[in-house]
């Protein structure tokens with residue numbers, strides 16, 4: 001059987017997320033953009049409704065939703081506001097490698113409490129000198145008895161200033177390159193963990209992004225996620241689940257931009273008729289609609305493949321690159337359709353353009369997605 005109809009459950013999640021985006025996110029999106037205030041109140045309500053940490057298994061108090069329903073929710077939340085959406089979804093990124101590779105004890109200690117009350121987590125891999133090139137990282141964890149001593153710095157860590165714990169990757173054996181990286185859960189309150197100031201970003205401004213420094217932090221050996229030497233695999237493996245969700249968020253932003261553009265193009269008149277009747281404008285809107293449809297299909301296939309346990313790394317990268325690039329183009333075209341008003345903060349589309357840019361950068365840049373896609377294709381020959 002083949003079809004695109006959603007199940008009743010999927011439809012219900014989608015509607016729940018859409019109503020939440022419309023009633024709880026959109027009304028405060030501009031406020032949080034301007035003030036950069038972390039959206040605790042919105043997150044509290046989202047947590048109560050079960051819109052956060054959706055892939056945590058039932059065993060740990062979650063709903064155990066797959067990537068596909070996660071993507072449906074992610075699109076709707078991003079339609080509401082991607083700044084607030086990123087604050088929510090960053091939890092999912094930190095949780096993903098722990099759910100894949102963490103011990104039952106770690107999940108009970110760090111994951112389950114996140115279902116009882118609103119707690120945030122962060123995924124700390126990027127460093128000042130190591131973003132796309134993860135192997136260039138210099139953070140180290142040196143074994144000392146039943147502990148590891150962690151030293152180094154991380155950069156651009158979402159939720160760093162508001163989290164209870166971080167998923168951290170460090171070298172335990174630098175000589176072994178990728179195979180010498182180990183992942184740990186590090187509590188934010190431990191001695192030697194220091195978070196920097198909240199970064200002032202171009203878009204998604206209420207999301208909390210900071211540098212983190214580790215100075216002689218003592219990490220118990222039981223806080224290793226998985227086993228020593230598997231940190232790189234876990235950190236990258238998480239993206240198979242999360243990239244379709246980021247891609248879906250880009251679809252949600254693009255859809256919002258297109259809707260605003262259509263509404264404005266039907267209202268605004270030049271040369272005696274609505275600008276929607278000028279072919280140059282109408283075709284821009286047609287391009288938006290076709291890219292949104294195509295992008296959503298890619299997301300659905302990438303997410304569905306993840307849920308089937310099929311290899312989806314290439315599809316996840318395709319979905320992420322396609323939709324990140326499309327969202328940025330569509331948001332820019334929406335500004336164009338608004339003309340001078342599009343450039344002004346009184347109208348919603350300039351925020352969408354600023355917010356859209358990061359989709360091409362975080363969770364692997366658009367160039368890195370193409371690198372993954374091309375390597376996977378070319379290595380088969």
Ligand SMILES: Cc1cc2nc3c(=O)[nH]c(=O)nc-3n(C[C@H](O)[C@H](O)[C@H](O)COP(=O)(O)OP(=O)(O)OC[C@H]3O[C@@H](n4cnc5c(N)ncnc54)[C@H](O)[C@@H]3O)c2cc1C
Pocket residue numbers: 090122123124125126128129130131132133155156157158159201209358361362363364365366367368371
């Ligand atoms: C707001 C924000 C939130 C973030 N959140 C997190 C987080 O929660 N956790 C985390 O660990 N990180 C996070 N990041 C970091 C993010 O993932 C990195 O910024 C990203 O991976 C790029 O790394 P970089 O900034 O070091 O750029 P670089 O790796 O230095 O890249 C610079 C440019 O060179 C290009 N480039 C690099 N290598 C290649 C290549 N081999 N081929 C072609 N082009 C290449 C890149 O595409 C880019 O255009 C966040 C970043 C931002 C800005």
